[in-house]
């Protein structure tokens with residue numbers, strides 16, 4: 106049986122073995138382990154990649170979202186509009202500032218926050234909209250900015266899942282006033298541990314985050330504000346700088362894999378493939394299909410050695426952590442439905458045409474060859 110993992114970094118890491126090993130040795134000998142050359146060079150390169158003037162590396166994506174909002178002065182008493190359909194870290198970072206999350210439903214075709222639903226969620230306390238480019242597909246930032254501008258709201262991107270995507274030719278990470286990303290190892294650009302960054306054109310905001318991430322200190326032993334320790338680890342900075350040089354090719358490979366899935370699966374009954382809106386770029390952090398037979402299909406694939414995952418089985422508003430908001434089941438029906446019918450197929454750099462054919466063959470066999478009874482939910 107050909108086993109297909111959901112994700113494997115083996116091939117990608119093998120390609121980089123020599124480059125990374127050489128870097129490890131020079132890092133080991135450098136004696137510079139905190140906020141050194143590795144972080145500085147990566148910040149410059151990532152700002153260029155994002156089309157922004159500044160990048161400030163931080164310890165992880167959660168801190169990046171939190172510190173971006175904090176830099177804008179968002180805290181207790183404020184409301185931030187978030188997608189009802191996202192990884193919970195987006196919500197948690199808002200809650201960490203003391204502000205309240207105000208969820209807005211997605212467009213079910215793109216999984217991303219529906220710009221047409223944002224306005225009805227705006228109140229006199231709303232300060233920002235926090236769109237997430239979910240699964241690697243950019244949000245329609247122009248439509249979001251139009252509502253945000255009308256109500257004088259900040260747009261802050263959560264770009265954890267979409268490094269390298271674009272909206273009408275403009276890169277994600279440059280589309281909000283200040284933006285956050287994660288370099289968690291499985292992301293499009295992944296470190297070998299935790300890492301994250303904020304990107305912005307605003308020098309005051311960049312300076313604020315740079316000070317905040319280092320105990321509120323710009324000069325040793327002088328603390329300007331009550332900061333945190335959220336420095337981007339030096340070794341991760343160096344690794345990210347190496348990986349960034351290869352990112353364009355990896356994104357092309359992801360897009361080619363998505364094309365293979367589309368070629369094989371288009372027209373398969375009972376299956377909806379990812380939809381990319383016109384003018385919007387997708388970098389396929391995840392390849393998420395939808396089917397009413399999701400659970401049984403997942404079991405069928407597992408029985409044949411194919412790993413899949415669900416992003417995300419429980420929407421944030423139904424997590425115990427947020428029961429205090431009182432939403433409950435039915436609170437955000439589109440997010441809840443997506444949680445029941447979405448299935449993420451294997452997607453990683455180095456997956457082969459044969460592996461994709463194995464996955465798609467098993468899916469078609471299940472959905473089209475009588476394995477599923479019609480009408481079954």
Ligand SMILES: Cc1ncc(COP(=O)(O)O)c(C=O)c1O
Nearest residue numbers: 165166167192194195265287289
């Ligand atoms: C949409 C989104 N926001 C924020 C985060 C937080 O990133 P990290 O895990 O690096 O803290 C993640 C990833 O985990 C994410 O997927």
